[in-house]
Amino acid sequence: xxxxxxGLAPRERIIVYAAAALxxxxxxxxxxxxxxxxxxxxxxxxxxxxxxxxxxxxxNAVTVRQLKGANPAAEGLAGRSLLSVTxxxxxxxxxxxxxxxxxxxxxxxxxxxxxxxxxxxxxxWLEVMSSRYGADVDSITLERAEAAGRVNVRLTLRAxxx
Numbered sequence: 001x002x003x004x005x006x007g008l009a010p011r012e013r014i015i016v017y018a019a020a021a022l023x024x025x026x027x028x029x030x031x032x033x034x035x036x037x038x039x040x041x042x043x044x045x046x047x048x049x050x051x052x053x054x055x056x057x058x059x060n061a062v063t064v065r066q067l068k069g070a071n072p073a074a075e076g077l078a079g080r081s082l083l084s085v086t087x088x089x090x091x092x093x094x095x096x097x098x099x100x101x102x103x104x105x106x107x108x109x110x111x112x113x114x115x116x117x118x119x120x121x122x123x124x125w126l127e128v129m130s131s132r133y134g135a136d137v138d139s140i141t142l143e144r145a146e147a148a149g150r151v152n153v154r155l156t157l158r159a160x161x162x
Contacts, residue, residue, distance in 0.1 A: 115152050116145040136157070140155040
């Protein structure tokens with residue numbers, strides 16, 4: 001390579017050195033600078049999107065607090081056990097004759113057996129348990145009973161989290 005450069009005219013050597021320098025600058029830009037600028041632009045865009053998300057969440061947090069305050073009935077179990085609330089609300093919903101068994105399952109769940117219960121009443125009772133007391137259905141099995149509109153139900157209700 002040295003012999004080849006030495007064999008060139010001084011003017012040609014300057015052109016080769018200038019081309020090599022230009023190529024080096026282009027490679028440095030293509031390998032280092034351009035990827036950094038690209039990554040920077042993506043990060044700036046991501047930060048802007050995340051700021052918009054945070055702003056949206058903060059605005060809606062106020063709305064959620066207002067809605068939660070507007071619904072005083074949804075106060076959870078208010079210190080009562082899920083077992084007692086389940087039994088009392090089932091009887092209040094006229095499911096007493098169908099209520100065969102209510103037993104605790106762990107510290108935050110109860111299993112309920114209903115036989116020949118009116119389907120519409122069961123659904124209404126579960127909605128009350130969810131919206132008013134925050135209890136969620138963990139598992140449920142419904143079987144058609146002999147009478148029309150009646151079902152045999154086996155379900156597990158889980159208490160709301162802390």
